[in-house]
Amino acid sequence: MDYLNLVQPWAMGPPHTLAKTRIFDLNERRCASPTTPDKVGTFVYLDSPDWINVIALTRGSRVVMIEQFRHGSGEVTLEIPGGMVDPDESPADACLRELREETGYAGKKLDIIGAVSPNPAILNNRCYTGLVRNVTHAGAVELDTNEEIAVRLVPLGEIPDLIRRGVIHHALVICAFHHLLLRD
Amino acid sequence: MDYLNLVQPWAMGPPHTLAKTRIFDLNERRCASPTTPDKVGTFVYLDSPDWINVIALTRGSRVVMIEQFRHGSGEVTLEIPGGMVDPDESPADACLRELREETGYAGKKLDIIGAVSPNPAILNNRCYTGLVRNVTHAGAVELDTNEEIAVRLVPLGEIPDLIRRGVIHHALVICAFHHLLLRD
Numbered sequence: 001m002d003y004l005n006l007v008q009p010w011a012m013g014p015p016h017t018l019a020k021t022r023i024f025d026l027n028e029r030r031c032a033s034p035t036t037p038d039k040v041g042t043f044v045y046l047d048s049p050d051w052i053n054v055i056a057l058t059r060g061s062r063v064v065m066i067e068q069f070r071h072g073s074g075e076v077t078l079e080i081p082g083g084m085v086d087p088d089e090s091p092a093d094a095c096l097r098e099l100r101e102e103t104g105y106a107g108k109k110l111d112i113i114g115a116v117s118p119n120p121a122i123l124n125n126r127c128y129t130g131l132v133r134n135v136t137h138a139g140a141v142e143l144d145t146n147e148e149i150a151v152r153l154v155p156l157g158e159i160p161d162l163i164r165r166g167v168i169h170h171a172l173v174i175c176a177f178h179h180l181l182l183r184d
Numbered sequence: 185m186d187y188l189n190l191v192q193p194w195a196m197g198p199p200h201t202l203a204k205t206r207i208f209d210l211n212e213r214r215c216a217s218p219t220t221p222d223k224v225g226t227f228v229y230l231d232s233p234d235w236i237n238v239i240a241l242t243r244g245s246r247v248v249m250i251e252q253f254r255h256g257s258g259e260v261t262l263e264i265p266g267g268m269v270d271p272d273e274s275p276a277d278a279c280l281r282e283l284r285e286e287t288g289y290a291g292k293k294l295d296i297i298g299a300v301s302p303n304p305a306i307l308n309n310r311c312y313t314g315l316v317r318n319v320t321h322a323g324a325v326e327l328d329t330n331e332e333i334a335v336r337l338v339p340l341g342e343i344p345d346l347i348r349r350g351v352i353h354h355a356l357v358i359c360a361f362h363h364l365l366l367r368d
Contacts, residue, residue, distance in 0.1 A: 072305050
């Protein structure tokens with residue numbers, strides 16, 4: 001069946017920036033309904049670079065994961081490496097770079113196995129997931145000033161139970177493992 | 185193995201609101217590293233109510249889904265119903281309310297089958313997923329002013345292919361189906 005043909009896009013006005021931060025801009029824009037043109041609203045959203053995360057597997061099928069403190073939720077989380085795609089960088093290159101910087105692990109062949117909208121209601125970006133097998137430890141981590149990260153090698157077979165129990169609860173990490181599951 | 189014990193939480197200062205919107209506040213707060221107390225940074229995050237989404241299945245194993253225009257990404261998406269948890273409302277009640285308002289479908293017994301952090305780097309809330317079986321059409325939809333929604337009944341068996349092909353790409357919707365998969 002065909003999908004995504006029942007509703008028409010709204011006409012979007014130019015963005016107006018309400019606040020700029022290091023990681024996104026808070027914008028608003030006026031939009032008009034395609035079916036009821038006098039229905040006009042102002043909607044806020046975050047203008048953000050694309051993001052990536054990466055499932056890196058050792059030869060022994062362990063996932064290279066990290067524990068880190070997250071400043072949004074104010075808690076320590078268990079995640080796969082991830083971050084923002086730099087300007088003029090491909091999602092695949094960003095995956096290999098973040099893996100190397102955050103964990104010290106490196107790999108060669110990386111496939112993009114999925115892309116999701118982190119939240120199409122309030123964000124305009126995509127998050128790409130890379131998969132790289134047979135990674136090896138290549139050297140020390142290279143953390144940003146405010147990153148404090150500990151590396152964990154987690155057996156791939158433990159992941160479903162860690163998600164079920166809520167130990168892994170970052171939505172974008174769960175999406176990454178879902179795309180891996182759909183591929184296998 | 186025990187997880188989430190390798191890294192300590194940062195000491196968080198009081199929040200300062202930079203901008204208020206209908207759906208979240210943009211806040212910042214100063215945080216100090218637990219291991220290097222002179223390492224202090226200011227971090228922005230979105231202070232948001234919790235969210236929910238709901239997998240509603242008809243007796244014929246069809247998923248009650250919606251197509252709608254999303255003002256963040258500027259595109260029409262295929263999703264399960266969802267929204268914000270109102271003050272003094274339980275996640276389960278919010279699921280049944282949003283299902284009824286957005287699709288006209290209603291059900292009785294609802295189970296919360298998962299909870300995720302939409303993005304612990306920049307958001308402080310959780311998104312709960314409800315599962316309700318044997319829903320029936322109970323009446324007209326009750327949309328908010330700016331909602332234009334079309335209902336789709338999608339066979340549950342088609343969901344993996346729709347995610348694989350990127351027709352379904354909302355991260356929180358994919359997490360909902362992942363928690364369903366872990367349960368079944």
